[in-house]
Amino acid sequence: MSPPVDRRMIELxxxxxxxxxxxxxxxxxxSDVSLTVPEGEFVCMIGTSGCGKSTLLSMVAGLLEPxxxxxxxxxxxxxxxxxxxxxxxxxxxxxxxMRVIDNVEYGLKCRGVPAxxxxxxxxxxxxxxxxxxxxxxxxxxxxxxxxxxxxxxxxFANGGKVLMLDEPFGxxxxxxxxxxxxxxxxxxxxTGGKAARRTILFVTHDVxxxxxxxxxxxxxxxxxxVDDLRVDAPRPRDTDSLLQPDMVAIKxxxxxxxxLERPTGRAVARGTAA
Amino acid sequence: xxxLTRHRDRWISLGVFLVLALIWQVLSVVYTAEAQPGEPMxxxxxxxFTHTLLSLSDYWPGGWGVPAVSEGAxxxxxxxxxxxxxxxxxxxxxxxxxxxxxxxxxxxxxLAMSWSRWTRRLVDLPIQFLRTLPLLAMVPLFQxxxxxxxxxxxxxxxxxxxxxxxxxxxxxVRNIPPIYLDNARALGAxxxxxxxSVILPAIxxxxxxxxxxxxxxxxxxxLGAEYLGAQSGLGYIIVYAQQFAFLDRMFLVALLFIxxxxxxxxxxxxxxxxxxxxxxxxxxx
Amino acid sequence: MTxxxxxxxxxxxxxxxxxxxxxxxxxxDPLRLFGVVLFVGVWQLCTLMLxxxxxxxxxxxxxxxxxxxxxAPALSYYGVSEANLYGNLLYxxxxxxxxxxxxxxxxxxxxxxxxxxxxxxxxxxxVMMTAGTVxxxxxxxxxxxxxxxGRASAVCLVIFxxxxxxxxxxxxxARNLDPIYEQSARTLGATSRRMVRDILIPATVPEIxxxxxxxxxxxxxxxAISELLGAQSGMGKVLExxAGATDPQGIMATLLVLGLTAIVADGLMALxxxxxxxxxxxxx
Numbered sequence: 001m002s003p004p005v006d007r008r009m010i011e012l013x014x015x016x017x018x019x020x021x022x023x024x025x026x027x028x029x030x031s032d033v034s035l036t037v038p039e040g041e042f043v044c045m046i047g048t049s050g051c052g053k054s055t056l057l058s059m060v061a062g063l064l065e066p067x068x069x070x071x072x073x074x075x076x077x078x079x080x081x082x083x084x085x086x087x088x089x090x091x092x093x094x095x096x097x098m099r100v101i102d103n104v105e106y107g108l109k110c111r112g113v114p115a116x117x118x119x120x121x122x123x124x125x126x127x128x129x130x131x132x133x134x135x136x137x138x139x140x141x142x143x144x145x146x147x148x149x150x151x152x153x154x155x156f157a158n159g160g161k162v163l164m165l166d167e168p169f170g171x172x173x174x175x176x177x178x179x180x181x182x183x184x185x186x187x188x189x190x191t192g193g194k195a196a197r198r199t200i201l202f203v204t205h206d207v208x209x210x211x212x213x214x215x216x217x218x219x220x221x222x223x224x225x226v227d228d229l230r231v232d233a234p235r236p237r238d239t240d241s242l243l244q245p246d247m248v249a250i251k252x253x254x255x256x257x258x259x260l261e262r263p264t265g266r267a268v269a270r271g272t273a274a
Numbered sequence: 275x276x277x278l279t280r281h282r283d284r285w286i287s288l289g290v291f292l293v294l295a296l297i298w299q300v301l302s303v304v305y306t307a308e309a310q311p312g313e314p315m316x317x318x319x320x321x322x323f324t325h326t327l328l329s330l331s332d333y334w335p336g337g338w339g340v341p342a343v344s345e346g347a348x349x350x351x352x353x354x355x356x357x358x359x360x361x362x363x364x365x366x367x368x369x370x371x372x373x374x375x376x377x378x379x380x381x382x383x384x385l386a387m388s389w390s391r392w393t394r395r396l397v398d399l400p401i402q403f404l405r406t407l408p409l410l411a412m413v414p415l416f417q418x419x420x421x422x423x424x425x426x427x428x429x430x431x432x433x434x435x436x437x438x439x440x441x442x443x444x445x446x447v448r449n450i451p452p453i454y455l456d457n458a459r460a461l462g463a464x465x466x467x468x469x470x471s472v473i474l475p476a477i478x479x480x481x482x483x484x485x486x487x488x489x490x491x492x493x494x495x496x497l498g499a500e501y502l503g504a505q506s507g508l509g510y511i512i513v514y515a516q517q518f519a520f521l522d523r524m525f526l527v528a529l530l531f532i533x534x535x536x537x538x539x540x541x542x543x544x545x546x547x548x549x550x551x552x553x554x555x556x557x558x559x
Numbered sequence: 560m561t562x563x564x565x566x567x568x569x570x571x572x573x574x575x576x577x578x579x580x581x582x583x584x585x586x587x588d589p590l591r592l593f594g595v596v597l598f599v600g601v602w603q604l605c606t607l608m609l610x611x612x613x614x615x616x617x618x619x620x621x622x623x624x625x626x627x628x629x630x631a632p633a634l635s636y637y638g639v640s641e642a643n644l645y646g647n648l649l650y651x652x653x654x655x656x657x658x659x660x661x662x663x664x665x666x667x668x669x670x671x672x673x674x675x676x677x678x679x680x681x682x683x684x685x686v687m688m689t690a691g692t693v694x695x696x697x698x699x700x701x702x703x704x705x706x707x708x709g710r711a712s713a714v715c716l717v718i719f720x721x722x723x724x725x726x727x728x729x730x731x732x733a734r735n736l737d738p739i740y741e742q743s744a745r746t747l748g749a750t751s752r753r754m755v756r757d758i759l760i761p762a763t764v765p766e767i768x769x770x771x772x773x774x775x776x777x778x779x780x781x782x783a784i785s786e787l788l789g790a791q792s793g794m795g796k797v798l799e800x801x802a803g804a805t806d807p808q809g810i811m812a813t814l815l816v817l818g819l820t821a822i823v824a825d826g827l828m829a830l831x832x833x834x835x836x837x838x839x840x841x842x843x
Binding site: 286290392407410417524525531536 | 588590591592593594595597598613677678680681682684685686689692693694695696697699700701703704776779780781783784787788794795798799801802805807810811814817818821822825
């Protein structure tokens with residue numbers, strides 16, 4: 001399977017980011033990252049903690065400004081957050097003071113979509129994440145996995161072309177995490193086929209999660225892009241497809257990058273084969 | 275917040291107080307209206323620490339070889355300082371006695387009533403009622419019962435603090451994580467052992483805020499009691515001076531009172547913070 | 560479409576119903592009610608040992624209350640402009656409500672601003688914190704000289720008190736607000752005005768209302784003592800007159816009325832908090 005459309009959605013050129021610490025020293029979180037993501041691609045970003053992948057995501061979201069370089073999304077240089085770029089956070093970001101449906105509607109409300117229209121849109125997405133039955137519940141009544149579903153429904157309902165997810169399922173249990181991966185892929189692959197797919201940047205530290213979701217995996221290490229791998233396995237990917245030789249090769253290579261595998265001859269050989 | 279901005283904010287705080295003092299000073303020079311002949315409405319520092327301070331010797335009751343102004347002696351700085359010391363000692367003494375009495379009684383009663391869930395429920399409604407009764411409105415009742423001098427003030431402060439400490443203790447015991455109690459019981463602790471080794475230490479962090487709360491209530495209570503009918507103390511001087519519109523004297527005594535309350539807060543919170551060094555930071559606040 | 564999994568069943572079980580049942584249970588708990596009976600019983604027992612000039616009987620206080628509530632001619636004899644408890648209660652309550660409203664507005668606004676602007680906080684914090692440590696009562700005699708005997712000085716005193724408390728509560732609530740909500744709202748396209756209206760205000764409301772409850776509870780006593788120091792009417796004035804006449808029965812009846820009013824006001828406030836802050840944890 002080749003990349004579906006070649007329109008460039010996200011373009012990063014020589015992006016850098018430094019932080020100033022309390023004691024006055026500066027830390028280079030991102031040093032010179034350049035990359036291009038075509039429209040509709042599902043990109044997973046992986047790396048050890050502190051490698052800068054979340055910082056990069058925050059910059060694309062517009063919550064952080066790059067110290068240097070440019071970020072262009074959909075042909076325009078970004079300036080702060082924008083509704084064409086949705087974000088699902090690692091922590092629970094669902095507003096506890098709004099009912100579930102009002103949360104899903106919130107982005108549309110900010111855009112001035114009429115009440116009846118936005119309610120219909122919100123209902124559709126709540127249904128698609130399997131939460132139609134808790135429409136009027138308060139967030140405190142929901143479990144962690146359900147809150148993530150609400151957050152996902154919210155960004156999809158808001159209609160952004162780029163969706164960013166920052167380790168969204170990191171705090172969830174094994175079963176829930178897999179259910180939510182299915183939910184996410186299901187929404188991404190929504191009606192309209194490949195042409196209507198959103199572009200997704202998905203930060204994770206889970207190698208298997210990246211393998212089962214991504215078209216492309218970007219590996220980060222100490223503020224740099226260290227590897228860029230294509231995953232061409234067809235979807236839906238099940239346990240067996242993760243056991244295919246080329247998938248296993250990618251997995252070895254990823255584990256090597258994360259420092260979890262000594263680069264023995266076998267792993268390297270397979271890695272280069274991929 | 276970084277150390278840098280904290281440092282900056284401390285300077286700003288200091289600056290704010292200096293600016294306020296400066297405004298007051300400028301006002302005292304510009305606005306020279308007098309509440310009484312020779313008693314300016316806005317007393318600048320040049321007046322406060324000369325004329326006003328001297329006039330406080332009017333409140334010196336005499337003794338220790340320093341004659342009282344009311345007996346015909348001239349005003350003197352010695353008498354003024356002595357009167358400040360004596361009246362401050364009266365106010366602080368009433369507060370301390372009331373706090374000790376009320377705090378001790380409240381703590382003991384609170385622990386006794388926390389013995390079981392039954393006793394806790396028994397005292398729940400009456401204690402809620404007593405806590406909601408406006409404390410400061412009860413001054414006349416206590417003065418009727420215990421007199422307008424020492425006893426009345428002390429009992430009033432003791433009551434105010436006793437109610438707060440009692441309710442705070444019951445609440446603190448109720449909020450002890452049950453796992454501590456279960457753990458101690460599982461290890462075979464008796465009820466008295468439980469009190470000594472688990473309940474008392476466990477309520478300590480919560481009691482810190484109760485102590486600070488009752489300190490505030492105590493200062494308010496002693497001031498309120500002295501406003502209404504006491505014959506000595508800082509509150510008495512303020513309210514007595516108010517009847518003659520001696521604004522400068524009121525101001526000086528009020529400054530003194532602010533100093534005492536601030537120092538007492540600072541001292542108690544430092545002390546309790548040190549005693550709570552073992553507790554996790556969240557519980558210390 | 561993903562199937563609805565087990566984990567998707569909401570943990571609803573009707574919180575509101577349970578909270579309602581629980582408060583009803585607390586109110587009707589026989590042991591708690593017996594506590595009240597015991598309290599009155601001990602009081603009655605004490606009256607057997609003490610002269611009525613020190614401690615009146617509970618029944619005496621209640622009957623005095625019902626007699627004086629609508630008409631107490633003796634009060635006008637002592638120079639109180641309203642010759643009943645009802646009118647004086649109304650005067651006091653009016654002052655409290657006005658003062659709490661104004662003080663709350665000042666306190667909440669400055670508290671929220673202090674959480675937003677570090678410089679504002681640095682300037683206002685020392686003044687507010689000093690005012691929070693020192694009993695506001697210290698200002699009462701000054702206010703009496705500046706504004707004279709009347710509503711203004713009492714209301715002013717209570718405004719100070721309420722403003723300081725709400726400054727602390729609002730500031731803390733806004734500072735404790737998890738920045739994730741604002742980030743999330745920004746990525747969803749919220750403008751800064753929306754951010755204040757949809758994030759800052761609703762998120763801080765429960766804690767602010769909690770502060771308002773505390774401020775209201777303290778306001779009654781402060782208002783009363785301000786009236787005790789100098790006023791023409793109000794519950795404090797009544798107390799002053801009755802204290803002058805050495806009438807403990809009247810004092811206790813007046814205190815009972817004031818206390819019951821404070822309790823009812825607090826109850827109404829608690830109801831309002833429960834309604835407005837429905838989204839936060841039930842009960843507490």
